[in-house]
Amino acid sequence: MKNAPVFIDLFAGCGGLSLGLLQAGWKGAFAIERTADAFLTYRHNLIDSVRFQYDWPEWLPKHEHDIEAFLDEYKDQLASLNGEVDLIAGGPPCQGFSPAGKRNPKDPRNRMAEKYIEVVRIVKPKFLLLENVRGFNAPFEKASKGKKAVPYSHVVKRRLQKEGYNVEFRVLVSAHWGVPQMRPRFILVATRKDLELDWSPFGELLENRHSFLKSHGLDFGCLQTTKDAIDDLRVEGKELIDSTDGSVRGFKQIKYQELASPSAFQRLMRIGIGEGQGPNSLRLPRHRTHIVERFKRILEECPKGRTLTQEQRDRYGIKKHSITPLCPDRPSATVTTLPDDYLHYCEPRILTVREMARIQSFPDWFEFLGQYTTGGSQRTKSCPRYTQVGNAVPPLLGEALGEMVIGAIAQLGASQRKVA
Template sequence: MESGKEKTVGNYIDLFSGCGGFSLGLGKAGWKGVFAVEKDPMAFDTFKHNLIDGKYNHFNWPTWLPQRSTTIQDLLENYPQELASLKGKVDLIAGGPPCQGFSLAGRRNSEDPRNKLSEEYMKMVEIVSPKYLVLENVRGFNSKFRDSKGEREKQPYSMVVKARLEKLGYQIFTDYLHSEHYGVPQKRTRFIMIGIRSDLLSKEINPFQILASLRLDFLDKKKLSHTPVSVQSAISDLETSKYQLIYHSGSQINGFKQIDYKPPRRLNAYQKLMREGLKSTKPNSLRIARHRPETIEKFKTILALCQPGKGLSDEHKKIIGTKKQVISVLNPKEPSRTLTTLPDDLLHYSEPRILTVRENARIQSFPDDYVFKGKYTTGGSRRTQECPRYTQVGNAVPPFLGEVLGLLLEKLYMGSY
């Protein structure tokens, strides 16, 4: 396993794993993977490249399960006996069902079929009966919906899930977690649900108090400040103005460019973490967006008008001639706003462009040698069917968050709290 860690805590299954942010963090905290479930081929390619075949491998993948993209429904239908044989042998089920239907940023719909994936999650829990559960989702998972008639439903969907899991024999704890408190240079608030099988509880505990007590030690071990990491600290060494731009892909004249990255002599504490042990290795996914001249001019106007860290006002939108609901410029002195799957929601703090996939990955706390696979973006109707690189990174659990949750679960697992 990466970083020469010899300790092993317990084992886990990652459901809805995406490109692997949660698993990367759990692996760094000493957990061993059994298998992961991800339906999108591009996201699973990224996962497999890094966490099964690559440097960050910590999976003991079962021979009965092909190492490819799949769904929980497929597992339930095709491998019922194999899953049943895992009962009592898995310590943790991690992962949060896809959250688009719950997102406060989008159209929230209680009947969104993606919300039903929580049902499949619970079916897996029932069959495997792990000791612990950790479920991560957007804040909206814990907010009330309006139904198709526009009436507010009685309780948020998270409480439906909580009640179902309690019936399965788990004590459930919930709270919000702020990524920027754990070294992630991003204001990303997430709803966390932790389940402990009732037969393992011998005394009253509050996992979130234990988690809060781990924070300063976690930051100290990372050699990070106790104050949030700014977005400029995270990505300043990736600014295009500091490098020659070289060919990336497409036609030689009009194709995509990337920076010819050479690590500066002096890296700050966060950049050192992202580049630990890499020396002069270039990260992948440095492709710069190919903006039209008029788009660049529009972005320059936005940079001049927009208060960093705030969204464009309606007045500014009229001046610029955009109806886009969400667009803002990063504040270099603060953590980033929450990344989304749409790359043009956020503009660079000093350059008239959107961020590269690698800059987004830095903001999510992925190390520079974590390789992203697949297309960069997907347009039109394919957007809801495919998971290109920008979407993979935007949807990911920040690895630092996965790691600190892994450390909390270790405390619970070892009874050392």
């Protein structure tokens, strides 16, 4: 397209969705993210780099912003963007909706979707893209009190319709767009009614899936597996060196070496990084000897790709609610923000940040910044690297969605030229 369409990303995290949109041909206006570490990663890779184009407004400082404080302080400036923005994208915090959590309808994080709608009400973009966990489309049954339980997705749909949008949503499986991870995600797409655009977003998305995968060198006939994603990052056969990033000493990492015959997915992830150059965030965990032995037994005795049962966890003395040895020959289960939820498929350890990033489809040139992990009182306030990766929208899925909306904009432009 001659003039790249413009997007705003709300609840941007470290930039997974923005990266996908930018790679699809979009131009960034600005992004709102409340945690300093995640925004630091976002800014380093997407704003300050020379890879992509942003028209960041002078009135907005380039640092982290809480969405509520942002709306209080910059409402007038936002109003000046009315009609100037093509897309508002975002993934409001999902913990209150997640099947993996407590699914608490009173979780204060649920109201962040309301803040998304408030920005939409002010800016009135042509299109909307909202991502969340699939639980966003499931009712809070305990909260119904005898009434028919309604998923929060339906509440959001009605409110956006009142704001003048046609709304469609669907749960998509990320693995169908080249991500080596199942990761089902709720995706909402909305189009401003006055545009009078006749299109079927999800129909076009599915129709273009073959060409999307082919353009990335991926096989339409099979899903990308965990081994496809991370087998070149194994410790076996590699030289170990001191960890090259992070503020804590004493950790090791592999000295990266490309495989003689890399998978198509590995080749895709290596685009944009120097030949033989290793990605960042390769720091290996430091497990105690008895933990390594426990992990070895799990890998030898338990089926891959299945979460350990309560009986198995008791047998190994594991107090964690969930731990899964990954299967090399299938896409990974949905990665979380907790690094010890999964074991490597053939090495007795948890995954590195980079291995999780590969499973999320972040390219190797994308560098994660900040602490690797946090604990105690800092856990709710900070956003370390593992959390940044686990919370992100897979960039490949974001790119497919970005291409879908660009197709609609092209169709809109063609119809306007006919009228003229």
